[in-house]
Amino acid sequence: MMKKLVILFLSLSILTSPLARGALEIVITEGIDTARPIAVVPFRWKGEGPAPGDISNVVAADLMRSGKFNPIPAAAMPQMPSASGEVDYAAWAGMGVEAIVVGTVEEYSVDRYTIKFEVIDVLRGQITGGGSQMLREGELVASNDHILDARSSVVTSSQFRQYSHRISDVVYEELTGEPGAFMTRIAYVTVNYNDDKPYQLMVADYDGYGERVLLRSNQPLMSPSWSPDGNKLAYVSFENKTAEIFVQDIYTTRRDKITSFPGINGNPVWSPDGKRLAMVLSKDGNPELYIMTLANQQLQRVTNNRAIDTEPSWTPDGKSLIFTSERGGRPQLYSVNLQSGSVRRLTFEGEQNLGGTVMPSGDQFVLVNRTRGNYHIAKQDYPSGAMQVLTQTSLDESPSLAPNGSMIIYSTTHNGKQVLALVSVDGRFKARLPAREGEVKSPSWSPYLR
Amino acid sequence: MNLNKFLKGLAIALPIVTLAACSSNQQTDSGAGTQETNQQQQQDSGVDVGAAERTMSPEEQRQEKYDELRKEHMIYFAFDESRIASEYAELLAAHADYLVKNPSVDVVIEGHADERGTPEYNIALGERRAKAVTEYLRNLGVSSSQLSTVSYGEEKPLVRASNESAYAKNRRAVLVY
Numbered sequence: 336m337m338k339k340l341v342i343l344f345l346s347l348s349i350l351t352s353p354l355a356r357g358a359l360e361i362v363i364t365e366g367i368d369t370a371r372p373i374a375v376v377p378f379r380w381k382g383e384g385p386a387p388g389d390i391s392n393v394v395a396a397d398l399m400r401s402g403k404f405n406p407i408p409a410a411a412m413p414q415m416p417s418a419s420g421e422v423d424y425a426a427w428a429g430m431g432v433e434a435i436v437v438g439t440v441e442e443y444s445v446d447r448y449t450i451k452f453e454v455i456d457v458l459r460g461q462i463t464g465g466g467s468q469m470l471r472e473g474e475l476v477a478s479n480d481h482i483l484d485a486r487s488s489v490v491t492s493s494q495f496r497q498y499s500h501r502i503s504d505v506v507y508e509e510l511t512g513e514p515g516a517f518m519t520r521i522a523y524v525t526v527n528y529n530d531d532k533p534y535q536l537m538v539a540d541y542d543g544y545g546e547r548v549l550l551r552s553n554q555p556l557m558s559p560s561w562s563p564d565g566n567k568l569a570y571v572s573f574e575n576k577t578a579e580i581f582v583q584d585i586y587t588t589r590r591d592k593i594t595s596f597p598g599i600n601g602n603p604v605w606s607p608d609g610k611r612l613a614m615v616l617s618k619d620g621n622p623e624l625y626i627m628t629l630a631n632q633q634l635q636r637v638t639n640n641r642a643i644d645t646e647p648s649w650t651p652d653g654k655s656l657i658f659t660s661e662r663g664g665r666p667q668l669y670s671v672n673l674q675s676g677s678v679r680r681l682t683f684e685g686e687q688n689l690g691g692t693v694m695p696s697g698d699q700f701v702l703v704n705r706t707r708g709n710y711h712i713a714k715q716d717y718p719s720g721a722m723q724v725l726t727q728t729s730l731d732e733s734p735s736l737a738p739n740g741s742m743i744i745y746s747t748t749h750n751g752k753q754v755l756a757l758v759s760v761d762g763r764f765k766a767r768l769p770a771r772e773g774e775v776k777s778p779s780w781s782p783y784l785r
Numbered sequence: 786m787n788l789n790k791f792l793k794g795l796a797i798a799l800p801i802v803t804l805a806a807c808s809s810n811q812q813t814d815s816g817a818g819t820q821e822t823n824q825q826q827q828q829d830s831g832v833d834v835g836a837a838e839r840t841m842s843p844e845e846q847r848q849e850k851y852d853e854l855r856k857e858h859m860i861y862f863a864f865d866e867s868r869i870a871s872e873y874a875e876l877l878a879a880h881a882d883y884l885v886k887n888p889s890v891d892v893v894i895e896g897h898a899d900e901r902g903t904p905e906y907n908i909a910l911g912e913r914r915a916k917a918v919t920e921y922l923r924n925l926g927v928s929s930s931q932l933s934t935v936s937y938g939e940e941k942p943l944v945r946a947s948n949e950s951a952y953a954k955n956r957r958a959v960l961v962y
Contacts (some may be wrong), residue, residue, distance in 0.1 A: 416786040473930055528945070555940035557904060576893075577935050578908070599936060615905065622909040659906060666906055690903040703903055710901065730947065732903045748900075748947055777904065781838045 363399070366764035370405040372431050373398065373510070377409055378438040378452070379417035386440060388495030390502065394436060397503035397517045398543065400757070401741060404510070404766025406430065412600055420481055424461035431456055434483070436506055443489050450490060452502055454483040454509050462471060483509040496544060505598050516737040520781040521744060522549075522559040522568055523755065527773030528780060536570060541737075541780070543768060549585060560604050561777045568779075569593070569603035569612060580614060585682050593627070602646060606653050613637075613647035613656055624658055627671070637671055638678075646690050650717075651697040657717075659683060659689045668702060670718060682715065684722045685752065693717060694760070695740045701725075701760075712745050712758060725762040735780045736760075746776040854858060854879035861954040864899070867913040877918070880960055881925035884934055888928060894918045896936040896958040897943070899952035904938055911936035918958045 348483045375395040380386035395406035409415075413426040427435055438452030460481035484505050490498045500517040507515030519541045526533050532551040536559060539546040550556065554573035561568060562582075569582045578600045580593040594600045598617035605612060612627045616634075624637040624647050638644040642661040649656060650670075658672045668682040668691040682688035687705035692701060697717065704724060706714040712731045715722040728747040735744050740760060747756045749767060753774035757766040768775070786816060841849065860873045869877070884890060896915030898907035915934035944951035 472949075555937060557908075557938075557940065573935075573937065573940075598934065599908055602906050607839075615909075617909075617912055622912065643906070643913070645906045645909050646903065666902075687902070689906050708901075730900060751947055 341367065345734070360596060361464060362768075363766040366402055366759065369763055370399070370403055371510075372407060373404050374407050374412055374413055374427065374432050375506075376412060376437045376612055378440050378450070379415075381439055381441040387492045388440075389435070390438070390440065390450065390495060390499045393496055393499035394503045394506065397500060397515075400542065400766065401507060401515070402759035402761075403507075403741075405641075412784075419455055419460075419479070419485075422455060422457075422460060424457055424464070428461045429459045434506075434510055436502070438502075443665070446491050447489055447527065448492065448495075449487060450498060451485075451487040453485040454506050456481045456483055489702060496540070500540070511545075513741065514739050514783070516739040516741065516783065517785050519672055520565075520736060520778045521735075521755075521783060522570075522781070523775055524556050524559065524777040525773050525775050526555075526753075529773075533773075534721070535574040536583075538568075549583060549588075550590075558602050561779055561781045562605050562783050563607060563609040565782050565784045569605060570755075571601055571603070580612075593629075593632075593646070604647050604649060606649055607651055613649060615645045615647065624656060624671070628783060637673065637676075648692045648700070650693045651695055655692055657691045657700060661690065668700075679718065681718060682722070688713075690734060692734060692736055694736060695738060699760075701734045701736060701743055703734065712743060714762075723762065725758050725760075726765070728756060728767075731756075733777050735778050737780050738782045742780075744778040744780055746778060797883070805855055821911055847902065850875075851879035851882050852944055853885055858960045860914075860958045860960075861953060862914055862958070864901075865910070867910065867917045869917055874943075878925060881922050881927050884922065884927040884944070885925070888931065890962065891933070892922075892933050893961045894922075894932065894934045895941075895958050896934060896938075897941060897955055898939045899955040900939045900942065901952065902939075902945065904940070907938035908936050909938075911938045914956075914958045918960070 354689045375391045375398065377391045380528050380630065398404040399406055406467055413430065414423055416422045416437050418437060422435065422437070434457055435455050436452060437455065438450060441449045442718045443449045460773045463481060486505065488498060497518065503517040504515035507517070520538055521541055522538045523534065525537055532553045534552045534554065534556045535548050536547055536550040536556050537546055549568065552572060552574050554576065557567045557571040559570040566586060567582055569580060571578055575577040577595070579595045580600045580603045581590055582593055593612065594614065594616065596616050596618035599615055599622050601615040603612045603614045610629060610630060614625055614627060615622050616625050617623070621641065622643050622645050623639065624644050626637055627633065637656060640660065640662050644658055644660045647656045653670050654674065655670050657668055659666050660669050666687045666689050667679050667680060668688050669680050671678045682702065685704045685706040688702050690703040691700045699714050700717045701712060701714045704711055704722065710731050711724045711727040712734050713722050713724045725743070728749070730748040731745055733746040743758050743760060745756055745758070746753055753776045755768040755775050755778050757768070758764065836851060854876050857876055860869060860876070886890060894915045896911030896913070898910045902910070915936055919932045919934055923929060942955045943957065944954045
């Protein structure tokens with residue numbers, strides 16, 4: 336019943352883009368057949384020679400990767416309009432296409448280009464013939480209510496990818512009512528045992544482009560976590576042969592050691608207000624949750640239990656943590672209210688439940704569920720409700736949510752290697768981001784980067 | 786309580802140690818020897834050593850046995866377990882004996898896990914394994930100041946594969962001098 340639709344795309348742009356070195360190639364493995372058909376018409380280049388960048392392919396890939404849209408290929412398009420006035424609504428509606436994106440690219444000055452685009456509701460346009468009118472101050476004027484959005488910006492050629500993601504955000508929000516998360520990044524750890532410094536902390540656009548090395552080490556790196564302003568990463572480094580928590584500014588390379596207690600210094604997670612770090616320390620005997628106030632480095636102990644307590648995640652209101660604990664015998668998820676200290680068990684299904692993350696909406700959480708020895712990504716209503724398993728891949732772990740809560744990036748094992756994978760929160764859309772060499776793990780999705 | 790257990794264990798183990806010396810040496814050889822000639826040489830030298838053993842005092846014999854045992858630095862664990870299996874009693878006794886006699890020597894005990902389970906949980910599990918070993922050594926009289934731990938969780942697998950035999954090798958504590 337699961338239709339396996341394997342679509343390779345982006346491979347052409349990976350070959351031609353100079354930014355693509357080390358980029359992650361996304362393979363969609365499931366779910367595009369249930370998505371809404373739309374069209375991103377190639378933007379018309381109004382200049383001489385080759386076009387300075389390919390906006391429409393980036394936008395189409397973004398929208399496809401959201402799992403909600405199925406952009407039709409350019410070859411299947413009935414026409415190539417560049418503005419709403421040129422659109423043959425019946426032709427598009429006849430194909431079942433709900434919405435189209437059209438636009439133009441024009442030279443503004445040296446290496447500066449004017450990009451115009453429109454998001455058009457095909458069905459509304461067909462009804463009104465693109466000539467809908469409304470009364471304004473007693474006069475009948477064109478309302479153009481089939482044009483959902485129309486914008487114009489001047490950008491340099493180096494900003495084309497970024498602006499393309501901006502267009503994707505606009506289209507996504509117009510068509511779903513939720514903000515898009517295409518202008519975001521992921522941080523992750525790569526391990527290549529052939530290198531003298533095998534462990535690398537990386538950051539890339541969410542689609543794998545623009546990959547940069549933030550840190551190389553000959554000892555393991557773990558648990559990258561974004562500050563809410565998107566400027567810093569907290570992570571764990573073993574560079575001094577012991578676990579220590581660092582905070583690094585991703586733009587200035589400034590790096591501060593935050594903790595170096597005896598034992599575990601692990602799993603730093605920024606509070607929603609950016610002022611505190613939840614973390615795991617074992618300095619007092621065994622792994623417990625602590626919260627450090629960054630301004631004065633003061634520690635507040637949150638748990639006090641002889642069993643393992645680990646994997647803190649903040650609720651969006653910053654008033655509770657959910658965490659993994661072995662206090663019931665096997666690892667299960669619990670929540671702790673930071674004011675009252677009251678603890679409540681959240682999960683009961685399967686042999687183990689670990690690695691919980693509360694969704695931005697605060698009414699659900701994603702987790703790693705172990706059932707019959709298999710580790711899969713699942714979600715559950717918060718604070719209580721039924722669990723739904725979302726993935727069928729192997730050894731799934733480290734789920735991280737897009738800031739709009741629509742997608743989960745996680746670590747899985749494919750052909751004996753650790754790779755990253757995507758699954759939509761409804762579980763329908765699945766994709767894989769295989770690395771060319773080495774292992775890729777510990778993905779962490781950034782907040783909105785505006 | 787643990788010390789008592791150990792002393793009882795030692796009383797039983799000591800005679801077995803001397804008896805088992807030959808056969809356990811062979812076990813190590815068969816594991817490491819890959820070439821016919823190599824194995825032959827080791828077996829020959831084994832016969833020579835056997836002749837010399839008769840002249841050693843029990844204490845010397847024990848020391849030799851311990852020196853041999855201390856070449857092994859790994860203790861393996863069952864899935865999701867941090868309990869030290871009884872088969873490692875001699876190995877750890879040998880390390881403890883050395884550390885007690887050499888109080889200036891420090892050892893770091895690394896804890897490791899297989900790749901199943903989340904990385905953060907495995908860090909906790911690795912620490913529990915490392916601490917089980919430290920606790921065991923402390924109970925044999927090793928000073929706490931000589932012992933420290935670090936957990937690498939699933940980050941430093943000994944065998945990089947996703948199968949049961951690789952997992953069994955990766956669930957380990959390592960004594961690093």
